[in-house]
Structure formats: structure tokens, C-alpha cells
Amino acid sequence: MTRADEKPLLLVITSGLRRYREYLLTSIATRYRVHLIDSVEADWELPHLAGCTVVPDTGADPVLGAARRIAAEQPVAGVMSWHEEHIVQAALVAEELGLPGTRAAAVRRCRDKFATRTALAAARLPQPAFELAGTLDEALAAADKLGYPVVIKPRAAGGSQGVVLVHDAAELADQFAATRDVPVPHNPAFDQLILVEEYLDAPEISVDSVVYHGRVVPVFVGRKEIGFPPYFEETGHRVAGADPLLSDAGLLRTLTDIHAALGYTDGWTHTELKLTPEGPKLIEVNGRLGGDLIPYLGMRASGVDPGLAAADVACGAEPDTRATAARHAAVRFFYPPANDTVIGSVDFDRAALPAGIDLAQALVGPGDVVSPPRKGLIDGRIALATAVASTEEDLRAALDQAQAALRLSVAGSGDRAAG
Template sequence: MKRLVVVGTGPRLYREFMLRQIGERYEVHLVIGRPAEWETPYIAGATVVPGMTAEGIVAAVGEIVARQAVHGVMTWAESHVVDTALAAAAVGLPGPGPGAARACRDKHATRSALAARGVPQPQSVLVGDVAEAHAAAEKFGYPVVVKPRAGVASQAVALVRDGAELAEHFAPAHRLPAADLRSPDRSVLIEEYLTGPEVAVDCVLRRGHVMPVVVSHKELGYAPYFEETGHWTRGDDPLLGDPAITRFLTQVHAAVGFSTGATHTEFKLTDEGPKLIEINGRLGGDLISYLCHSASGVDPGLALAAVSCGDAPDLTRTRALCAGIRFAYPPWHRTRVEEIAFSPAGLPPEAGLAVPLVGPGEVVLLPHKDLMEGRVAFVTATAATREELSDALGRSLAALRCTWSPA
């Protein structure tokens, strides 16, 4: 059994299933910022790094490697992508490379790398104030997208249609921290708005070879924000085998210099072909890996573990179903939750998980400029077709029983 270092775990609800499956195949040593809790059954050991600083993580991985043979180091945590790449490089283990990890973390660096290689993407300008933002928007023509340089989960990303809306949405994007980036005072991107469906592909890479693992399709809501209200995937999605998509993904990864690891790449399917929205140096969130396993039998977490140890991943598909997740939101801008639970009798047979995310007494807010955490529950389902899946997700959410009031 190979020994694998995993840096960070993230929320139990969204990542436990991956750690469990990896723990069955690998001897896992965890690097974490607190004593191991729910992770304990799946690991062989843990090193606590207070504050989970980059220096602490690199030193911890180095000490683990000095004590025993280690075959790989990996993470699925956005905040530790660069730290893990630094640690892998320091001990000579496979990884994306620190430069590639930084290029994925910094959206302006991504744009610059792709522009140098001529990879299709929207026009984009890095700005430092509202005046520069207005100038960029006038150059591209409204509507434009306002995007923080280092944000995650679409936080503070908005579609604006005129100068007044641009001024309104600039400040939230500018407030998001960018201290770990070069020129942090210039922290907002103004980008051309692309039309066409948006999809995401999670890939694993081994020595530069790009292997698409799962295609996920977004459900969006709460305009002008890009709140991801759900995702769905298909085990035999034709985009997985589309040569044009594979070529595009290969161009994107080559441009940022990504060698080994996993990525979550989002792009629009425009009339001119695929154009990159962003690339993240880790697997997708929102249980996309769980949906992939449900729909195809492929486990992205195990695929990442394999390439992190220098091995070829097993991407054998054993089923061709549709799987999805959909989130529930409160009815008012500020809502006080009094009771929340799912009625088991109301869940259809296709339902998988049905999980409240808040409890009695909590006050939740709808997505707005500074907050993208308005979710109160989620459901998953698996079905034979996209239509059956959508119906099952709708019936599953209808089984949510809530008592709440404006706060």
C-alpha cells in the first residue's frame, strides 16, 4: 500500500466520501490545522500545523518524507493548492509545480498565461479603481463581468449592464483579499461577457497528459450574480470524448504549465468554440466528485491520488447515468429559520442525499454582493435521463419542510 500525504480536508459533509475511499487504498498521513476528528478512521497518522501557513505545510511534509517513504502529496482544498505544490516540489514528488498552482490561483495570471499562448478566452483587464473599471467596460461594451482576482465560488462576481451597476458592484469585488498575489492593490478584473452554455470539466494530469474525468453542467440563479444553484453530470457525456474539447483543455493546461494533479476548468461553449472562464488547481466542489461516481463509477479522488503518486489513474466507466445536486434557498433576503427537515416519505426513489445546511435559530441571507452562502439545504439524485433527474431533484426539494420568518 502506497503512502500518501493529504493536505487539509475541508468540510466533512463535502469531502468525507473521498477521504474514505482514498483511505481504503492508501496509507494516508494528514497535514491539518487541528487534531484529526472525523478523519481518524481513514488515516494512518496526522501532523498538526497551527495556522496552516505555507512554511508550516512545506516543513511538515518535509519532516514526514524524512521519516518514511512517501509516494505522493495532494490536496483538494483551494486555500492549500499553492502550499501543496511547493511542498511536493521541495521533496521531489509529482505535482503541478508552484508556478502553475499560482497561475490557477490568480485569475489575472491565468489570463496572462493564456494570452501569451493564444488560447481562446474573453477579453479581460485588471483594474485598481472604479475609473479604470469604467474605461475597460467602455472598451468592451456592456454588459461586462466584474470579478475578484482571487475569489472562489463566484463570490462578488456580477454581470453589470451600465456604469451605475459597475460602480455598485466594484466595491464588493475589490474588498476580497488578494494579499498573497503580486500587485494586490489591483485586485478586480473587468471581462467581456460571453454567451453560450457554461460547463466545467474536472481533469487529472500525469506528466502533462490531460485526462478529462467528469463534465458538470451548472444551474445558475440570483442574477446579476452567478450563484450556482445546482449541478448535473452524465456518465457518458459526449464532451468527455470530444477531440475539440480535449485539445482545448490541453492548450489551457499547457499555457499555465500544469503538469501533474487535478483541475476544475470552467468554460463557455460559444459560437466560436470553447473559451476559458477560469481554471482551478483542484477538484470541483459542491459534491461534483460524488456525482461523478454516482453517474459513471469513476472516483475523481482516487484518480487524483494515483497521479499524485506518479501512477496512471483508473478511469474505467461502469455505468452511464445522470446525477445531480440542487440547493434550496430562503424566501426572504434575511430569513430566520425556526424548523427545517426533510420528510422521508416525500423523497422519490431516485433521491440520494437530502441534507439541511442550517438549523433552528439561524438567520440566513439570500445571495448578494458580499455573500454567496445563502443555501439552506441540498438534495442529490441519480436517474437514467436528464429529464428524469431534474424531476427527481424537484420532487426531493419539495420534501423539505421549513418554518421560517423574515428577520
């Protein structure tokens, strides 16, 4: 049995929200000593940590300084971050300390959606037609060139924030400022912040992959559920442990070519694609684990441990991605009925939840004020439920029952239905 002080030391840059990321730290801590670098003191993370360094902010310079000090005291095996705003910092630390990982320039190409598009265009890989815009006039000209409807999105935001489908010039003018002004911490100052893209009317998937020495291995395929048009709010995800796309030669070839074009060689990626009649086309590549509990669903559906696999590759070890199960797992998010809803209480009638429900959690509490999209993109969620089942039909039935069991009390009134 390996003693705790013999485990390799892994630096993790920021931990994120407990409900979405603790399962990763729980697994990683069984094989690695985790040292967290963050701008706040560790709290719920403490049982999983060997150490914690608090920095004034999580920009590149403070994070690099902290990593240098840690490495001066003890050997560091690897570094990782599953937070979109900190993947470049992790890559810079890896370069500085000579650790495994993809070069920072390639990680920046993932972070900057225009750089992603440019690299894929040079390699002639399948993606939507696109234009870059800095002003409304430039965006209108780009949309005229591409043809409506078009999608506008921030150049470097995450989580579908500011991503909008617009059908004409009036809608574009109405949405432009909100998309342009999405806050993106630790991002370079660009003169042109908006991507205008061809709209692909096709199902969207996400593929979480491990990349080891340039070899791309798809681990989980997420089937997205989108709501609140014209926005692209991700209202749920489904993962099948034996999804046929995991062994699809065409998809694997596309993923391999995309990662090669970006120069992404080692790490975990979350790639979003549209399944068009002409084949898969890239929406974006994130140089991190997927959000919204997608890796958790993958773990429950397939038995593959995403925390350990991502940590292994971050430390230069070949990860184990062999599936040991073939279940179905899904998450569904719930929303308030109206803008500026003042929460009285949110919970589930636990007696009404079926056996297939895995997690049923409130995301807000009494006194919180929340809104559905447009006003509440992503942070408008009030609760979530996950389910695990042997069939997709049983999966959907369990989530429907969870939705019926959700109890929302609005301050100043009685129970209300939630979306």
C-alpha cells in the same frame, strides 16, 4: 492483501467540510495511508487517517515545516489538496520533497486568474477579452474599452464569490467595493485585484480532468445551473456518465492547449468554459477537484472514483478513469426566502422523497441566520439534494419532488417556502 503499514503515505492539506469531502477520504484510505495537515484537530476524518499534524495556520511556511518533519520520519509518496486556498502549498511541498506534481509556478498561474488570462493570451487561446483594475476609475475605463455588459471578479477568489454581471457604470460603481473586498486567504498582495471581462452569453460547463505526464483526460463534465442574477450563484450541477463532450475532439484539443499554456503537467483540474458559437472559451482553471459535490456526481454517474484517481496521480501512478456506468446525476441547492432568515428547522419530508434521491441534507440548523444572494453568496444555502437516474427527465423530476418535500420553519413563524 496489502497491509495498512505497506500502503504508500499521502499527505493531504486540509480536509474541508465533511458533507462535501468525506467520500474522497473514504476511497483514498483504501489504497493510501493518509496524513492530514490542518490548522485544527482531526474529528470526522479520524477513521480515514494514519496520522494528523496540526499547524498554527495553513500558510506555506507552517505547511512546509510539517511536511519536512513527516518526511524525515517516513517515506512520503505524494501530496494533494482539494481546497483552492491550499493548492499552492501542496505544490510547494511536492517541489520541496521531490514528489510528483505540477510545479508551483504553474499552480500559481491557475490560482491567479490574471496570470491565467495572460498565459492564454500569449498562446492565443480562446477566452473573454479582459482588463485588470485596482481602482473604480480603472474598472470604469476598462468597461468602457470592452463594452457593457461586463463581468467583474476578484483576481484569486473561488466559488463565484464576488463575480457580478454589470450593465452600466452605475451598476459597476455599486458592485465594485464588494468584489474588491472578497477575502482571499494566503493570497499575494496585489495592487490590482479586479478583473473586468467581456461577458459571454452562453451555457457554462465544468470539466474535471486528470492530467498525467502532460496528457489531459476529461473525466466528468458538469452542466451548471446559475441563479440570482446579476450574480453567478451555482444553484445546481448535472453530470452524465456518457456525456458526448467527453469524447469531443475539439474540447479535448482546447483543454490540452490550455493546460500546456499554463504549464500544468500532473494532477487533477477543474476547468470552467463557456460553449460559445465560436467554440469553447475558458473562464478559469482550478488546480484541484471540483467543488459542490461535482466529483461525487461524476462518481455516481460514471463509476469513476475521483478520490482514488486524484490520489494516484498525486503519487505518480497512472489513474484509472475508465467509466463503468452511464447514469445521470445532479445536485440542487436550496435557499431561504429572504435576507436574515432565522432558521427554526430545515428538513425533508422523507416519506415524500422519490427513490431517485440519493442525498437530502440540511446545511444549516436552528438559530442560524442566512440570506440568499447577494447577501448570502454560497453560504446562503440551507439544504441540498442529489439524485441519480437513468434519464435526465427522471433526474429533474426527482429533484423537483425533493424541492416540494423540503420543510423550512422560520423562527417566530410557521413553515415557509424555500427557493
